[in-house]
Structures are given as structure tokens and as C-alpha cells.
Amino acid sequence: MTTIAYHHDSKTICTDSLTSTSQTIVSWATRKCRRVEDGFVFASGNCAEIEHLLTHWHDNQFDKVTCTFLFVDDEGAVFFGEIRHGRRFLEPLSLNWAIGSGANWAIAAMDFGRSAFEAVEYACLRDKSSGGTVMTYRHDERALWVRTPIKPNSSMIVNSLTPGSNWR
Template sequence: MTTIAYHHSTQIICVDSLTTTSQSIVTDEAQKCQRVYNGFVFATGNCTEIYHLLSNWKKNCFEAINCTFFFINKRDEVFYGEIRYGKRFLEPLQMNWAIGSGANWAIAAMDFGKSAMEAVQYACKRDKSSGGTVHSFSLKNTSKWLPFCAAPQHIKLMPDANVV
């Protein structure tokens, strides 16, 4: 899956870059920041479900998918989000938090005073589905994110791809 950590006091989001199937590494250079019409999304879960999330973001109507994400709106406010009952639900984040398969490791690291970068690096050491380069995104300068955040129309998947 992945590890995405948000450190509230520093306003930093960090994310690993590993993408895997149930048995193999697909790449350790994945870009996990995605642009949407009203902000940015950092999502965890199956790649086809993330594609569905991004493709249907604007109309807010989803199939039964299992996907959690961080959403950063145009005012640089951070939200924890999930899909339930075919709709997107958002909760403002006012604390350190992490999502993905390495979330527990990252949250524990931040509880012990580690930065978002250190938290994701630690999760990558313990979680078999997190790894690769750790990317850092500062909410104080979202304009620098654009080269690292793909627009949804650039996401291409092979038919029946089951990447998690």
C-alpha cells in the first residue's frame, strides 16, 4: 500500500514512493500526490480504486471502493478523507496523522517527536508495503508541488491491473 504522514505543527506531508502488487514491487518511484480541480489528493489503497477516486472526484459519486486519503484544498487546509456509501467524507485535520499500511508505525514515530519525514522513513523500515524515496510537501509552498503532482487525466492503468 503506502505510508503518508501529516505533521500538523510543521504543516508537512511526506509520502513514500513504493507501489506493489500482492507479490511484487511495481516501482519505487511512484508519485502519490495528485491534482484535482479544487486542490491536491494523497491517496492510499488499490491503484484502480485510487484511479476511480480521482476520476470521480468532482461529481462526488463513487462505487464501493476502499480508499483513504488526505485532501488539501485551495486554502491549504488539510483534511482526512474516506469513501463511504458511495460519497466522499472529509474531516479537518488538526493533529499529526498518517494513513496507509505503514500508518501505525508513522503515527508512533510522530508521537515520539519525529518529523513527518522521519516517520515515513521509519515506517518504510517496518512496513513491507512502504519504501522507495520519501517525498516531502510543505503546505507553506504548494506552488512547488505542481511538478510532483500528476493531473488525474495522466493516470493510465493496464486493464485489470491490481496494484496496491
């Protein structure tokens, strides 16, 4: 599935870049951040359901989908989101949070003082469905989020943060 971690104090979201289906790796270089009309969506789950979520974002009318997501609105507020009864529900976040198959690993890492980057790195070590490049999306640089190219198996990090840097 994936690991997407939000570190509240630093206003940073980090993601892995692995996409897999069943027992097969589909891509090592998937961007988990997508622009919608009123902000950005970071989604975890079945690829077809994520596409359905993005396609019907404006209408707020959805088939039965089980993907979860983080949403950052154009004002910069961060929300946990899910689809219930065919509608989008958003819960404002005021603490560290993570979604995806590696979420528990990432939340535990942040509970022990790690950054979102380190949390996703750790989740990638423990979760069989998370991997690839860890990408960092800094809250104050939202304009760059969907423009930076992704290269498979690289150590590229969006917004020029480097692994091990202490930016908290």
C-alpha cells in the same frame, strides 16, 4: 500499500514512493500527490480504486472503494478523507495523522517527536509495503507539489529539504 504522514505543527506531508501489487513491486518512483480541481489528494490503497477516486472527484459519486486519502484544499486546509456509501467524507485534521499500511508506525514516530519525514522513513523500515524515496510536501509551497520529477532509488525530496534536516 504505502505510508503518507501529515505533521500538523509543520504543515508538512511526507510520502513513500513504492507501489506494489500482491507480492510484486510495480514502481519505486510513484508520486502519491495528485492535483484535483479544488486541491491536492494524497491517496493510499488499490491503484484502480485511487484512479476511480480521482476520476470521479468532481462528481462526488463513487463505486464501492476502500482507499483512504489526505486532501489539502486550495486554501491550505488539510483533511482526512474516505468514501462511505458512495460519497466523499472529509474530516478536518488538527493533529498529526498518517494513512496507509505503515500508518501506525508513522503515527507512533510522530507521537515520539519525529518529523513527518522521519516518520515515513521509520515506517519504511517496519512496513513491508512502504519504501522507495521519501518525499516531502511543504504546506507553503503547494505550487511545486506536482512538478518535481521523481527518480527511482534517489534521495530526492520535493521542495529541497534534505534527510535529517530539522525544519519543524
